[in-house]
Amino acid sequence: MGITFRKETFRDDFTFRNSPEHIRRFPFPFHEDAYMYAVNIEPHVIGPKGSVLENLIDVDEHYVAEMQDRALVLAEDPLRCQSLPHMTLAGWDLLELLMEQQALGYPEHFTLERDGDRWRWINRPLGIDDTFTFGDTSTLPYGPMEYITRQSQGDFCILDQRDGNLWMDAGMVTTQADWSLDFDIGMNFFEWHAPVPLAHEKGIFVRALKFLTNIQQGKPARRLNWTMTVNPRLDTSPENYHKWGPDRTTVTPENVGDKVHLRVELQSFWRLPRSNGIVFPIRCYLIKMDELVTQPKWARRLHRVIRDLPEELATYKGLTRYRPTLVEWLSKLDDGSATSSGFGPD
Protein backbone atom coordinates (compact mmCIF):
# COMPACT_ATOMS: atom_id res chain seq x y z
CA MET A 1 0.00 0.00 0.00
CA GLY A 2 2.57 2.60 1.03
CA ILE A 3 2.30 6.10 2.42
CA THR A 4 0.64 8.92 0.50
CA PHE A 5 3.06 11.79 0.94
CA ARG A 6 1.46 15.20 1.37
CA LYS A 7 2.44 18.27 -0.63
CA GLU A 8 2.69 20.96 2.01
CA THR A 9 4.83 23.76 3.43
CA PHE A 10 6.26 24.64 6.84
CA ARG A 11 6.83 28.31 5.98
CA ASP A 12 5.21 31.20 4.10
CA ASP A 13 1.68 29.90 3.39
CA PHE A 14 1.92 27.09 6.01
CA THR A 15 -0.15 24.44 4.28
CA PHE A 16 0.96 21.69 6.73
CA ARG A 17 -1.92 19.51 7.97
CA ASN A 18 -2.31 16.08 9.57
CA SER A 19 -4.68 13.55 8.02
CA PRO A 20 -7.28 12.04 10.42
CA GLU A 21 -5.16 8.87 10.72
CA HIS A 22 -2.12 10.96 11.61
CA ILE A 23 -4.06 12.85 14.25
CA ARG A 24 -4.94 9.54 15.91
CA ARG A 25 -1.29 8.42 15.86
CA PHE A 26 0.09 11.71 17.21
CA PRO A 27 2.52 11.04 20.11
CA PHE A 28 0.62 13.00 22.76
CA PRO A 29 3.20 13.48 25.52
CA PHE A 30 1.10 13.83 28.70
CA HIS A 31 0.11 10.65 30.53
CA GLU A 32 -1.53 12.64 33.34
CA ASP A 33 -3.12 16.08 33.83
CA ALA A 34 0.13 17.81 34.85
CA TYR A 35 3.70 18.09 33.63
CA MET A 36 7.07 18.29 35.31
CA TYR A 37 10.51 17.16 34.19
CA ALA A 38 11.41 13.57 34.86
CA VAL A 39 14.01 11.15 33.53
CA ASN A 40 11.27 9.64 31.37
CA ILE A 41 13.55 7.31 29.42
CA GLU A 42 12.33 3.85 28.39
CA PRO A 43 13.50 1.12 26.01
CA HIS A 44 12.88 2.04 22.38
CA VAL A 45 10.97 -1.05 21.31
CA ILE A 46 8.37 -1.57 18.59
CA GLY A 47 4.91 -0.31 19.60
CA PRO A 48 1.36 -0.91 18.39
CA LYS A 49 0.54 -0.99 14.68
CA GLY A 50 -0.71 2.37 13.52
CA SER A 51 1.32 4.28 16.16
CA VAL A 52 4.48 6.31 15.58
CA LEU A 53 6.31 3.39 17.24
CA GLU A 54 5.26 0.88 14.61
CA ASN A 55 8.82 1.19 13.34
CA LEU A 56 11.86 2.31 15.32
CA ILE A 57 12.61 4.98 12.69
CA ASP A 58 9.24 6.42 11.74
CA VAL A 59 8.50 7.67 8.23
CA ASP A 60 5.16 9.41 7.78
CA GLU A 61 3.03 11.41 5.35
CA HIS A 62 5.15 14.54 5.92
CA TYR A 63 8.41 12.88 4.81
CA VAL A 64 8.85 14.45 1.38
CA ALA A 65 7.76 17.94 2.46
CA GLU A 66 10.06 17.83 5.50
CA MET A 67 13.03 16.86 3.36
CA GLN A 68 12.25 19.74 0.99
CA ASP A 69 12.10 22.15 3.93
CA ARG A 70 15.46 20.83 5.22
CA ALA A 71 17.06 21.48 1.82
CA LEU A 72 15.79 25.07 1.95
CA VAL A 73 17.23 25.59 5.45
CA LEU A 74 20.62 24.18 4.44
CA ALA A 75 20.78 26.33 1.32
CA GLU A 76 20.27 29.41 3.52
CA ASP A 77 22.58 28.30 6.33
CA PRO A 78 25.01 25.40 5.78
CA LEU A 79 26.18 25.67 9.43
CA ARG A 80 23.06 23.72 10.47
CA CYS A 81 24.95 20.58 9.47
CA GLN A 82 28.40 20.16 11.02
CA SER A 83 30.68 17.30 11.90
CA LEU A 84 33.98 17.65 13.77
CA PRO A 85 36.85 15.86 11.98
CA HIS A 86 36.92 12.79 14.26
CA MET A 87 33.21 12.03 13.64
CA THR A 88 33.24 10.68 10.08
CA LEU A 89 33.18 7.04 11.17
CA ALA A 90 30.14 7.75 13.34
CA GLY A 91 28.54 9.30 10.25
CA TRP A 92 28.93 5.99 8.43
CA ASP A 93 27.44 4.21 11.42
CA LEU A 94 24.42 6.50 11.20
CA LEU A 95 24.08 6.01 7.45
CA GLU A 96 23.95 2.26 7.98
CA LEU A 97 21.41 2.53 10.78
CA LEU A 98 19.02 4.80 8.91
CA MET A 99 19.24 2.91 5.62
CA GLU A 100 18.64 -0.41 7.38
CA GLN A 101 15.73 0.86 9.47
CA GLN A 102 13.99 2.72 6.66
CA ALA A 103 14.37 -0.23 4.26
CA LEU A 104 13.13 -2.62 6.95
CA GLY A 105 10.08 -0.58 7.90
CA TYR A 106 9.08 0.70 4.45
CA PRO A 107 10.29 -1.75 1.77
CA GLU A 108 7.88 -0.26 -0.78
CA HIS A 109 9.68 3.11 -0.47
CA PHE A 110 13.32 2.25 0.37
CA THR A 111 15.67 -0.53 -0.73
CA LEU A 112 19.21 -1.25 0.45
CA GLU A 113 21.31 -3.77 -1.51
CA ARG A 114 24.72 -4.76 -0.17
CA ASP A 115 27.54 -6.59 -1.89
CA GLY A 116 30.48 -6.32 0.49
CA ASP A 117 31.38 -2.62 0.68
CA ARG A 118 29.47 -1.92 -2.53
CA TRP A 119 26.05 -0.58 -1.50
CA ARG A 120 23.04 0.48 -3.56
CA TRP A 121 20.45 2.73 -1.94
CA ILE A 122 17.10 3.37 -3.56
CA ASN A 123 14.87 6.08 -2.09
CA ARG A 124 11.74 6.15 -4.23
CA PRO A 125 9.87 9.08 -2.59
CA LEU A 126 12.87 11.38 -3.27
CA GLY A 127 13.84 9.77 -6.59
CA ILE A 128 17.32 8.68 -5.44
CA ASP A 129 19.18 5.61 -6.69
CA ASP A 130 22.86 5.74 -5.67
CA THR A 131 25.59 3.13 -5.64
CA PHE A 132 28.59 3.85 -3.40
CA THR A 133 31.41 2.27 -1.44
CA PHE A 134 30.68 2.05 2.28
CA GLY A 135 33.46 3.89 4.15
CA ASP A 136 34.65 5.88 1.12
CA THR A 137 33.33 9.43 1.41
CA SER A 138 34.43 10.29 -2.13
CA THR A 139 31.72 7.99 -3.50
CA LEU A 140 28.85 10.06 -2.00
CA PRO A 141 27.72 13.57 -2.94
CA TYR A 142 27.92 14.66 0.76
CA GLY A 143 29.59 13.33 3.89
CA PRO A 144 27.80 10.19 5.15
CA MET A 145 25.90 11.96 7.94
CA GLU A 146 24.70 14.79 5.71
CA TYR A 147 23.83 12.40 2.88
CA ILE A 148 21.52 10.20 4.94
CA THR A 149 20.04 12.92 7.15
CA ARG A 150 18.95 14.85 4.06
CA GLN A 151 16.77 11.75 3.57
CA SER A 152 15.57 11.13 7.13
CA GLN A 153 12.93 12.99 9.14
CA GLY A 154 14.03 14.64 12.36
CA ASP A 155 17.19 16.26 13.63
CA PHE A 156 20.21 14.12 14.43
CA CYS A 157 22.94 14.71 16.97
CA ILE A 158 25.91 12.39 17.10
CA LEU A 159 27.56 12.25 20.49
CA ASP A 160 31.13 11.13 21.08
CA GLN A 161 31.65 9.27 24.34
CA ARG A 162 34.86 9.96 26.25
CA ASP A 163 35.99 10.93 29.77
CA GLY A 164 32.70 9.62 31.15
CA ASN A 165 30.77 12.27 29.26
CA LEU A 166 28.96 12.73 25.95
CA TRP A 167 30.15 15.40 23.52
CA MET A 168 27.96 17.02 20.86
CA ASP A 169 30.48 16.60 18.05
CA ALA A 170 28.28 16.28 14.95
CA GLY A 171 24.74 17.00 13.91
CA MET A 172 22.08 17.85 11.36
CA VAL A 173 19.79 20.32 13.06
CA THR A 174 17.18 22.15 11.01
CA THR A 175 13.94 21.54 12.93
CA GLN A 176 15.09 22.47 16.39
CA ALA A 177 13.22 23.98 19.27
CA ASP A 178 15.42 27.02 19.69
CA TRP A 179 18.96 25.76 20.21
CA SER A 180 21.98 26.28 18.00
CA LEU A 181 24.16 23.39 16.83
CA ASP A 182 26.72 25.88 15.56
CA PHE A 183 27.06 27.31 19.06
CA ASP A 184 26.79 24.07 21.02
CA ILE A 185 28.96 21.80 18.87
CA GLY A 186 31.93 20.50 20.85
CA MET A 187 30.16 20.92 24.22
CA ASN A 188 29.64 18.14 26.74
CA PHE A 189 26.26 16.93 28.00
CA PHE A 190 26.05 19.35 30.92
CA GLU A 191 27.30 22.34 28.95
CA TRP A 192 24.84 22.14 26.07
CA HIS A 193 21.97 21.64 28.53
CA ALA A 194 23.19 24.54 30.69
CA PRO A 195 20.38 26.97 29.76
CA VAL A 196 17.57 24.53 30.74
CA PRO A 197 15.93 25.78 33.95
CA LEU A 198 15.12 23.67 37.05
CA ALA A 199 16.35 20.33 35.68
CA HIS A 200 19.97 20.67 36.85
CA GLU A 201 18.88 21.22 40.43
CA LYS A 202 16.71 18.11 40.25
CA GLY A 203 19.72 16.04 39.22
CA ILE A 204 18.00 15.17 35.95
CA PHE A 205 21.09 15.51 33.79
CA VAL A 206 23.40 13.54 36.07
CA ARG A 207 21.01 10.60 36.01
CA ALA A 208 20.28 10.94 32.31
CA LEU A 209 23.99 10.96 31.45
CA LYS A 210 24.57 7.85 33.53
CA PHE A 211 21.80 6.11 31.66
CA LEU A 212 22.93 7.25 28.22
CA THR A 213 26.61 6.36 28.62
CA ASN A 214 25.47 2.81 29.43
CA ILE A 215 23.31 2.34 26.34
CA GLN A 216 24.23 -0.88 24.57
CA GLN A 217 24.29 -1.70 20.91
CA GLY A 218 20.94 -3.09 19.73
CA LYS A 219 19.12 -1.72 22.79
CA PRO A 220 18.06 1.83 21.94
CA ALA A 221 16.10 4.00 24.38
CA ARG A 222 13.63 6.86 23.93
CA ARG A 223 11.86 9.74 25.63
CA LEU A 224 9.34 12.40 24.67
CA ASN A 225 9.82 16.12 25.03
CA TRP A 226 7.47 18.91 24.03
CA THR A 227 7.01 22.59 23.44
CA MET A 228 4.62 24.76 21.44
CA THR A 229 5.10 26.61 18.17
CA VAL A 230 3.02 29.31 16.53
CA ASN A 231 2.42 28.29 12.91
CA PRO A 232 3.62 24.85 11.73
CA ARG A 233 7.20 26.00 11.38
CA LEU A 234 9.91 23.35 11.50
CA ASP A 235 12.77 25.83 11.54
CA THR A 236 12.39 27.55 14.89
CA SER A 237 16.13 28.04 15.25
CA PRO A 238 17.73 30.77 17.35
CA GLU A 239 19.50 31.78 14.13
CA ASN A 240 16.14 32.85 12.69
CA TYR A 241 14.44 33.88 15.96
CA HIS A 242 14.20 37.48 14.77
CA LYS A 243 12.21 36.18 11.78
CA TRP A 244 9.79 33.78 13.51
CA GLY A 245 9.63 35.46 16.95
CA PRO A 246 6.96 37.96 15.82
CA ASP A 247 4.60 35.01 15.12
CA ARG A 248 4.11 34.79 18.89
CA THR A 249 2.35 38.16 18.92
CA THR A 250 -0.19 37.09 16.29
CA VAL A 251 -2.29 34.66 18.37
CA THR A 252 -5.90 35.81 18.89
CA PRO A 253 -8.98 34.05 20.32
CA GLU A 254 -10.17 33.61 16.72
CA ASN A 255 -7.03 31.98 15.31
CA VAL A 256 -5.70 29.90 18.25
CA GLY A 257 -7.01 26.65 16.80
CA ASP A 258 -5.22 27.12 13.50
CA LYS A 259 -2.05 28.90 14.60
CA VAL A 260 -0.96 27.25 17.85
CA HIS A 261 0.74 23.87 17.53
CA LEU A 262 1.84 21.32 20.06
CA ARG A 263 5.37 20.28 19.10
CA VAL A 264 6.47 16.89 20.36
CA GLU A 265 9.96 15.49 20.06
CA LEU A 266 10.41 11.75 20.00
CA GLN A 267 14.03 11.49 21.06
CA SER A 268 15.78 8.17 20.74
CA PHE A 269 19.28 7.07 21.69
CA TRP A 270 21.29 4.45 19.84
CA ARG A 271 24.79 3.07 20.39
CA LEU A 272 26.77 3.10 17.16
CA PRO A 273 28.77 -0.07 16.48
CA ARG A 274 32.07 1.12 14.95
CA SER A 275 32.59 4.52 16.55
CA ASN A 276 31.04 3.68 19.95
CA GLY A 277 29.26 7.02 19.65
CA ILE A 278 25.60 7.60 20.41
CA VAL A 279 23.19 8.95 17.88
CA PHE A 280 20.34 10.97 19.18
CA PRO A 281 17.55 11.45 16.62
CA ILE A 282 15.12 14.20 17.62
CA ARG A 283 11.99 13.58 15.61
CA CYS A 284 9.55 16.50 15.62
CA TYR A 285 5.78 16.02 15.36
CA LEU A 286 3.46 18.99 14.97
CA ILE A 287 -0.29 19.15 15.53
CA LYS A 288 -2.48 22.23 15.44
CA MET A 289 -4.96 22.85 18.25
CA ASP A 290 -7.95 22.34 15.93
CA GLU A 291 -6.62 18.88 15.11
CA LEU A 292 -5.64 17.99 18.66
CA VAL A 293 -9.01 18.85 20.19
CA THR A 294 -10.78 16.39 17.89
CA GLN A 295 -9.72 13.99 20.68
CA PRO A 296 -11.74 15.21 23.71
CA LYS A 297 -9.41 13.60 26.25
CA TRP A 298 -6.39 15.41 24.82
CA ALA A 299 -8.27 18.74 24.83
CA ARG A 300 -9.18 18.42 28.52
CA ARG A 301 -5.73 17.28 29.52
CA LEU A 302 -3.81 19.86 27.53
CA HIS A 303 -5.96 22.59 29.09
CA ARG A 304 -4.98 21.44 32.58
CA VAL A 305 -1.29 21.02 31.73
CA ILE A 306 -0.87 24.44 30.12
CA ARG A 307 -2.97 26.20 32.78
CA ASP A 308 -0.90 24.73 35.64
CA LEU A 309 2.56 24.86 34.04
CA PRO A 310 5.17 26.46 36.34
CA GLU A 311 6.05 29.97 35.21
CA GLU A 312 9.76 29.18 34.58
CA LEU A 313 8.82 26.39 32.20
CA ALA A 314 6.26 28.52 30.38
CA THR A 315 8.92 31.18 29.90
CA TYR A 316 11.57 28.68 28.76
CA LYS A 317 9.15 27.20 26.27
CA GLY A 318 8.26 30.67 24.98
CA LEU A 319 4.53 30.46 25.81
CA THR A 320 4.27 33.61 27.90
CA ARG A 321 2.67 35.92 25.35
CA TYR A 322 -0.13 33.66 24.22
CA ARG A 323 -0.67 31.33 27.19
CA PRO A 324 -3.72 33.25 28.54
CA THR A 325 -5.40 33.21 25.11
CA LEU A 326 -4.65 29.53 24.67
CA VAL A 327 -5.83 28.53 28.16
CA GLU A 328 -9.06 30.51 27.73
CA TRP A 329 -9.73 28.79 24.38
CA LEU A 330 -8.94 25.31 25.74
CA SER A 331 -11.02 25.89 28.90
CA LYS A 332 -14.19 25.85 26.81
CA LEU A 333 -13.36 22.29 25.81
CA ASP A 334 -12.75 21.12 29.39
CA ASP A 335 -15.96 20.12 31.17
CA GLY A 336 -13.95 19.09 34.24
CA SER A 337 -14.58 15.39 33.77
CA ALA A 338 -11.88 12.85 34.53
CA THR A 339 -9.33 11.81 31.93
CA SER A 340 -8.22 8.21 31.57
CA SER A 341 -4.61 7.49 32.41
CA GLY A 342 -2.08 6.96 29.63
CA PHE A 343 -1.18 8.89 26.49
CA GLY A 344 -3.66 7.63 23.92
CA PRO A 345 -7.00 9.14 22.90
CA ASP A 346 -10.13 7.46 24.30
Added chain:
Amino acid sequence: MAAKSIISRPVYGTLSPQPGKHHLFIADAEGALAISDMAARAPAGFFEGAEIVYIPDPGGKHVAALEALKPAQFHQAPSFASLLPRLKQTLSNAHMGLRLYLAGTEGLIGQAMQVALEAGIDHTSMQTEHRGSLARRMQCVHCKGITENVTTQPAICAHCGLLLLVRDHYSRRLAAFQGVCINAEDRSEMPPIEEAFP
Protein backbone atom coordinates in the same frame (compact mmCIF):
# COMPACT_ATOMS: atom_id res chain seq x y z
CA MET B 1 34.91 37.78 40.04
CA ALA B 2 31.98 36.45 38.08
CA ALA B 3 28.80 35.63 39.96
CA LYS B 4 27.48 32.04 40.13
CA SER B 5 25.84 31.15 36.87
CA ILE B 6 24.96 28.32 34.51
CA ILE B 7 27.19 25.32 33.87
CA SER B 8 28.50 26.34 30.45
CA ARG B 9 29.79 29.63 31.82
CA PRO B 10 33.56 29.28 32.42
CA VAL B 11 34.86 29.17 35.96
CA TYR B 12 38.35 30.54 36.57
CA GLY B 13 40.76 29.67 39.32
CA THR B 14 44.01 30.99 40.73
CA LEU B 15 47.28 30.30 38.94
CA SER B 16 49.47 27.82 40.76
CA PRO B 17 52.87 26.45 39.77
CA GLN B 18 52.50 23.03 38.12
CA PRO B 19 55.14 20.33 38.04
CA GLY B 20 57.06 20.24 34.78
CA LYS B 21 59.90 21.87 32.91
CA HIS B 22 58.08 23.92 30.30
CA HIS B 23 55.62 26.63 31.22
CA LEU B 24 53.81 28.99 28.84
CA PHE B 25 52.09 32.06 30.26
CA ILE B 26 49.68 34.10 28.18
CA ALA B 27 48.33 37.23 29.82
CA ASP B 28 46.92 40.65 29.14
CA ALA B 29 46.63 43.83 31.22
CA GLU B 30 46.05 43.02 34.89
CA GLY B 31 46.68 39.34 34.20
CA ALA B 32 50.31 40.28 34.87
CA LEU B 33 49.39 40.61 38.55
CA ALA B 34 48.17 37.01 38.62
CA ILE B 35 51.58 35.91 37.33
CA SER B 36 53.43 38.08 39.86
CA ASP B 37 51.32 36.69 42.70
CA MET B 38 51.97 33.14 41.57
CA ALA B 39 55.69 33.85 41.25
CA ALA B 40 55.81 34.54 44.96
CA ARG B 41 54.69 30.92 45.56
CA ALA B 42 56.81 29.32 42.82
CA PRO B 43 59.88 27.22 43.59
CA ALA B 44 63.32 28.68 42.87
CA GLY B 45 64.29 28.50 39.21
CA PHE B 46 60.69 28.03 38.07
CA PHE B 47 60.82 30.76 35.42
CA GLU B 48 64.01 29.35 33.86
CA GLY B 49 61.70 27.06 31.89
CA ALA B 50 58.99 29.63 31.31
CA GLU B 51 57.86 31.74 28.38
CA ILE B 52 55.66 34.74 29.04
CA VAL B 53 53.71 36.38 26.27
CA TYR B 54 52.00 39.54 27.37
CA ILE B 55 49.60 42.05 25.87
CA PRO B 56 49.88 45.17 28.05
CA ASP B 57 47.42 48.02 28.24
CA PRO B 58 48.53 51.14 26.37
CA GLY B 59 51.29 52.63 28.51
CA GLY B 60 52.99 49.30 29.10
CA LYS B 61 52.13 48.98 32.77
CA HIS B 62 53.40 45.73 34.44
CA VAL B 63 55.91 44.96 31.67
CA ALA B 64 58.90 45.64 33.88
CA ALA B 65 57.48 43.46 36.68
CA LEU B 66 57.15 40.49 34.33
CA GLU B 67 60.63 40.98 32.87
CA ALA B 68 61.98 41.01 36.43
CA LEU B 69 60.81 37.39 36.81
CA LYS B 70 63.55 36.56 34.26
CA PRO B 71 61.61 34.07 32.19
CA ALA B 72 63.54 32.12 29.54
CA GLN B 73 61.55 34.09 26.95
CA PHE B 74 59.49 37.22 27.20
CA HIS B 75 57.41 38.47 24.32
CA GLN B 76 55.28 41.57 24.27
CA ALA B 77 52.45 41.84 21.74
CA PRO B 78 50.25 44.82 20.88
CA SER B 79 47.06 42.75 20.44
CA PHE B 80 45.78 39.19 20.52
CA ALA B 81 45.42 39.17 16.74
CA SER B 82 49.10 40.05 16.36
CA LEU B 83 50.06 37.31 18.80
CA LEU B 84 48.09 34.60 17.05
CA PRO B 85 50.61 33.36 14.43
CA ARG B 86 53.37 33.06 17.04
CA LEU B 87 51.06 31.34 19.50
CA LYS B 88 49.90 28.80 16.94
CA GLN B 89 53.46 27.88 16.11
CA THR B 90 54.53 27.65 19.75
CA LEU B 91 51.61 25.34 20.55
CA SER B 92 51.98 23.15 17.48
CA ASN B 93 55.69 22.65 18.27
CA ALA B 94 55.10 22.14 21.98
CA HIS B 95 56.32 18.96 23.68
CA MET B 96 54.12 16.76 25.82
CA GLY B 97 54.11 18.19 29.29
CA LEU B 98 53.94 21.85 28.37
CA ARG B 99 52.01 23.66 31.09
CA LEU B 100 49.73 26.46 30.05
CA TYR B 101 48.74 29.43 32.23
CA LEU B 102 46.17 31.99 31.03
CA ALA B 103 45.52 35.18 32.96
CA GLY B 104 43.68 38.42 32.38
CA THR B 105 40.41 39.34 30.71
CA GLU B 106 37.84 36.71 29.74
CA GLY B 107 38.37 37.55 26.09
CA LEU B 108 42.10 36.84 26.34
CA ILE B 109 41.65 33.62 28.34
CA GLY B 110 38.94 32.41 25.96
CA GLN B 111 40.84 33.12 22.76
CA ALA B 112 44.13 31.67 24.04
CA MET B 113 42.21 28.57 25.18
CA GLN B 114 40.58 28.30 21.76
CA VAL B 115 43.99 28.17 20.06
CA ALA B 116 45.27 25.65 22.62
CA LEU B 117 42.19 23.44 22.14
CA GLU B 118 42.81 23.44 18.40
CA ALA B 119 46.36 22.30 19.17
CA GLY B 120 44.90 19.34 21.08
CA ILE B 121 45.41 20.51 24.66
CA ASP B 122 42.62 19.53 27.06
CA HIS B 123 40.93 22.55 28.59
CA THR B 124 40.91 21.04 32.07
CA SER B 125 44.72 20.90 32.05
CA MET B 126 45.03 24.69 31.65
CA GLN B 127 45.50 27.03 34.59
CA THR B 128 43.34 30.14 34.35
CA GLU B 129 42.87 33.27 36.43
CA HIS B 130 40.53 36.09 35.62
CA ARG B 131 41.80 39.62 36.32
CA GLY B 132 40.56 42.95 35.15
CA SER B 133 37.60 43.80 32.97
CA LEU B 134 34.45 41.66 32.86
CA ALA B 135 33.91 42.67 29.22
CA ARG B 136 32.64 39.79 27.10
CA ARG B 137 33.30 38.44 23.65
CA MET B 138 29.90 37.78 22.14
CA GLN B 139 28.78 35.85 19.09
CA CYS B 140 25.55 37.00 17.47
CA VAL B 141 23.56 33.79 16.95
CA HIS B 142 21.81 35.41 13.99
CA CYS B 143 24.60 36.78 11.76
CA LYS B 144 27.47 34.84 13.50
CA GLY B 145 29.59 37.98 13.85
CA ILE B 146 31.77 38.35 16.97
CA THR B 147 31.56 41.59 18.93
CA GLU B 148 34.56 42.22 21.20
CA ASN B 149 34.58 43.92 24.60
CA VAL B 150 30.85 43.95 25.25
CA THR B 151 30.16 45.78 28.51
CA THR B 152 26.40 46.39 28.32
CA GLN B 153 23.23 44.36 28.68
CA PRO B 154 21.62 44.22 26.15
CA ALA B 155 24.27 44.96 23.53
CA ILE B 156 24.15 45.93 19.88
CA CYS B 157 25.71 43.48 17.40
CA ALA B 158 28.59 45.32 15.72
CA HIS B 159 27.83 43.44 12.49
CA CYS B 160 24.05 43.23 11.91
CA GLY B 161 22.88 45.82 14.42
CA LEU B 162 20.31 43.64 16.23
CA LEU B 163 19.82 44.35 19.93
CA LEU B 164 21.10 41.22 21.71
CA LEU B 165 20.62 39.68 25.13
CA VAL B 166 24.12 38.63 26.23
CA ARG B 167 23.60 35.16 27.68
CA ASP B 168 25.82 33.28 30.13
CA HIS B 169 25.82 30.37 27.65
CA TYR B 170 29.44 30.09 26.50
CA SER B 171 31.23 28.17 23.76
CA ARG B 172 34.91 27.35 24.25
CA ARG B 173 35.14 26.45 20.55
CA LEU B 174 34.05 29.97 19.58
CA ALA B 175 35.54 31.63 22.68
CA ALA B 176 32.35 33.60 22.97
CA PHE B 177 29.13 34.12 24.88
CA GLN B 178 25.91 33.82 22.95
CA GLY B 179 23.95 36.90 21.94
CA VAL B 180 20.26 36.43 21.07
CA CYS B 181 17.90 39.14 19.82
CA ILE B 182 16.17 40.51 22.93
CA ASN B 183 13.19 42.07 21.17
CA ALA B 184 12.75 39.53 18.37
CA GLU B 185 9.06 39.07 19.09
CA ASP B 186 8.21 42.76 19.14
CA ARG B 187 10.85 45.10 17.76
CA SER B 188 9.11 48.11 19.29
CA GLU B 189 10.11 46.91 22.76
CA MET B 190 13.34 48.73 23.61
CA PRO B 191 14.78 47.63 26.96
CA PRO B 192 17.32 50.12 28.31
CA ILE B 193 20.99 49.41 27.60
CA GLU B 194 22.81 49.25 30.92
CA GLU B 195 26.43 48.79 31.91
CA ALA B 196 26.65 45.15 33.05
CA PHE B 197 30.21 43.88 32.43
CA PRO B 198 32.55 46.71 33.47
